[in-house]
Amino acid sequence: MYFGASASALQRLVEQLKLEAAVERIKVSQAAAELQQxxxxKACKDALLVGEPRSCALF
Known part of the structure; x- marks a missing residue:
């Protein structure tokens, strides 16, 4: 699968896999509940939900 890949490319792949393996995994239902909460x-501070009358600072 990795025939001909350079040593540096393989090293980057190993480092990426190490990072992904270290990620704390949680159930989708738990993540969804935390996101909803x-x-x-934050809903009371969301300008799209509250409808603040001031204009966007970018324009």
Whole structure:
């Protein structure tokens, strides 16, 4: 599969795989619940939901 790949490319691949292996995994249902809770906590400050009358600072 990796025939002809350079040593540096293989080293980068190993480092990437190490990073991915170290990621803490949680169930999708738990992640969804946490995301929903976060969104509900921040909803009162969300300009799209609150409808603040001021214009966008980018324009």
């Amino acid at each position: 976060y969104c509900m906590q």
